[in-house]
Amino acid sequence: MADTLQLSKSELVTRAQRNMEQVLPRPTWTTQQKLALTCRILFDAGHDSGLAGQITTRAEAPGTYYTQRLGLGFDEISESNLLLVDEDLNVLEGNGMANPANRFHSWIYRARPDVNCIIHTHPLHIVALSMLEVPLIVSHMDICPLFDDCAFLKDWPGIPVGNEEGEIIAKALGDKRSVLLAHHGQLVACSTIEEACVLASLFERAAKLQLLAMAAGEIKPLPKALASEAHDWISTSKRDQTTFAYFARRALKNHPDCIEQTI
Template identity: 25%
Template sequence: MSIKDEIVKVCHLVYQNKFVSAYDGNISVRTDNNSILITRSGICKGDVTVDDILETDLDGNLISGKGKISTENKLHFFIYKKRKDVNAVVHCHPVYTTALGLVEENFLAHYFPEVLLTHGKIPICKYATPSTKEVTDSIKDSIDDSNAFILQNHGAVTVGASLMDAYYKMEKLEHAAKTVIAAKSIGKPRELTDKNIRDLLSISESTYGIKLDINKIL
């Protein structure tokens, strides 16, 4: 499967799973040539074809394709420039994650070991006007340490070493958010304690192949 075909697949997945509606969301991938493949603006992700994917450089200059580049291109390019380990970015408006972004402050609490390991610390980024530099400013303090960002009043962003990695992080984030909201409806969710987290990180590299800096988690 080509990279463009994989982008089409993920676009259809985020639409089918209701992580986006109408024309919401944008998806991009870094190529081996360090160019960026990104969805064009004004297209329902359920309708995306390979013709709706543009190729640009890291400054947003069009290399190939027709159409207007995604309005959130600044967010994507900022992430790629700051994180050499990131090769894909998924931005969606999943209902439960976005709902938490409307009410939570600063960081999403650590509730699930598997989410902590794959996503790191999840910041609730201050509201910023969409498509502006304010959005990149809202994530800059967390960009080095997190793989998922909840944007106040504006959905979420996940990043990954590959497109499917970034997509699955979005899927896991939304599943976790849905579970947290369900728990809040019947009581106070039990957070992982500092000891729980230290115990988890003490085995994370040998058991899961994931090395995390505890100072960036607690």
């Protein structure tokens, strides 16, 4: 005899979230392993654009973070070739140099103490959408983690190497988790590596869906209350961990050299 058919939606949501916390496992990858896995996951998801794009995450010491070495593509990043750098991009550990465009990450980290991982890439569909100078439109359930959580920078400030670009991009991002940069690409700024990886992957899918829908007709809006509900339902740390673990298992089939050991 079923005992949940009389429960309200909110009660069922709470029950499901509690079960997720109790049942779904928590992977034990290190910070460096998760960052390397993210590079491979995003490469497979179409986020590669030559050597463009940067992924960073805060390290243990304040004002330091891990990032990839300039000259290596996302498909070449492993836990052993990551760099530890400071806010001036001086290399503290590792060999090589960081992407000079990493400078604007420091501005975001300073403005947003809640942010621990930043992903900036130039994937195909996001770049195509950015060329139209239109904001991201969230009009599908799967894309709701981006609902009212994606800013838009309409004016391209040029290459993000100077401090001015850091101030502009950090201001455009505001308190949101993502921003579409016109004539440029995307950026997500999240509390965990898993969250950032999942949101960046979703961002590219959202842009692809928007371009397809725009070509077919007029995109219809979602009811705000329901879209906000879906945003909060999907955007939880446990779901991010679980989705990231799936993405990682898939990536490791193609990139077993990414990390030294797996769960």
